Amino acid sequence: MTSPDRAGAVLTVDLDAVAANWRRLNDRLPAGSECAAVVKADAYGLGAGKVAPALAAAGCRTFFVAHVEEGVRLRSLLPSVAIFVFHGPAPGTESDFLAHRLTPVLNAPDQIERWGRFAAQRGGLPLEAALHVDTGMARLGLAPADALALADDRRKLDGLRLVLLASHLACADDPAHPLNRTQLRDFSAIAARFPGPGRSLANSSGMFLGPDWLFDLARPGAALYGVNPTPDHPNPMAPTVRLEGKIIQVREIDTPQSVGYGATHRAAGKERIATVAVGYADGYLRSLGNRGSGYLGDLRVPLVGRVSMDLATFDVSAAPEDAARPGAVIELIGPRHTVDALAAQAGTIGYEILTSLGNRYHRRYVGEKEAHERA
Ligand SMILES: *Cc1c(COP(=O)(O)O)cnc(C)c1O
Secondary structure (H helix, E strand, O other): OOOOOOOOEEEEEEHHHHHHHHHHHHHOOOOOOEEOEEOHHHHHOOOHHHHHHHHHHHOOOEEEEOOHHHHHHHHHHOOOOEEEEOOOOOOOOHHHHHHOOOEEEEOOHHHHHHHHHHHHHHOOOOEEEEEEEOOOOOOOOEOHHHHHHHHHOHHHHOOEEEEEEEOOOOOOOOOOOHHHHHHHHHHHHHHHOOOOOEEEOOOOHHHHOOHHHOOOEEOOOHHHHOOOOOOOOOOOOOOOEEEEEEEEEEEEEOOOEEEOHHHOEEEOOOEEEEEEOOOHHHOOOHHHOOOOEEEEOOEEEEEOOOOOOOOEEEEOOOOOOOOOOOOOEEEEEOOOOOHHHHHHHHOOOHHHHHHOOOOOOEEEEEOOOOOEEOO
16 A cells, blocks of 8 residues: 555545445435445445445445455455345356355356256255346346246246346436336336346436336445436535645746647646646546646646656646645545546546546545544
């Protein structure tokens, strides 16, 4: 872990804000419905080791990860919550699921067979599983016809206990998209053929489509971490991360010259360039070149020139000299410049900004009773 003095930037993660976001989402659910948390990809880059326990302390009982390895790590932190693994059981990992009490999401006929065979070899109590039905992604999940065939002939589910039936929305961030209703209709039709297991359809944005999409269990990820689940409306979630990049040099330009690789920015006259120790190797995306911006105090400062591997350059000509100096910080993500705003400048989504957050930053975790540093 990089010390604050050595690091080029400080990333502050507000665990209270993550917990508050979970409560806010949980409050949207009708009685009897449960709000889970998706903590795959290291809790979207925020650090699952800190975020997941904070969510559990807030009351979250069910977690989702993508890889079995993520599940194994999460289990070591949270002995008593339910952990589902989206990718399901790969050959050779069955006993890992059992040893760490991870519930596989079964996505395809071969995974159902594999988990069923494992259950048969073991004998004893049925093994828990979730079943994922594809209703519009063509990515993971049983094709609807295969799901209906399985409902007709359940022998493949012998030895298994389905605890969850899930599907995933393709266009939930666009409430007007007709696919939302089509997926709801198809999921409901399939769910009617699988009585018993809880049903789960909504991701973050899906939780804002209306009560019909909520079912028994919601699976938000991004909204927990402050990404706006309703892109056409003000963000109902609290921001959770702040990224402050350190200025390591201020370059005074007084005769016209260019800035950075490719000479893509040209200072026509006097200009002051603050060079910050954050670059694309830290997940500060190269596509921000000549488009991004940050805040020096309350002053918006444009990113000029290309983003390099370890550095980015900002035009701080409008700032007082004592504000733009080595050691001062430029807010790259924070209350003035949200994850979504940065993502828009980079031509991507908040999800990619968060999951790209670099490991050279000094990470500070605040909230959850006292501020603490990651070891
Ligand atoms: C990642 C993921 C989620 C969470 O989605 P968000 O948009 O981040 O809320 C839910 N379900 C599945 C299957 C996922 O892969």
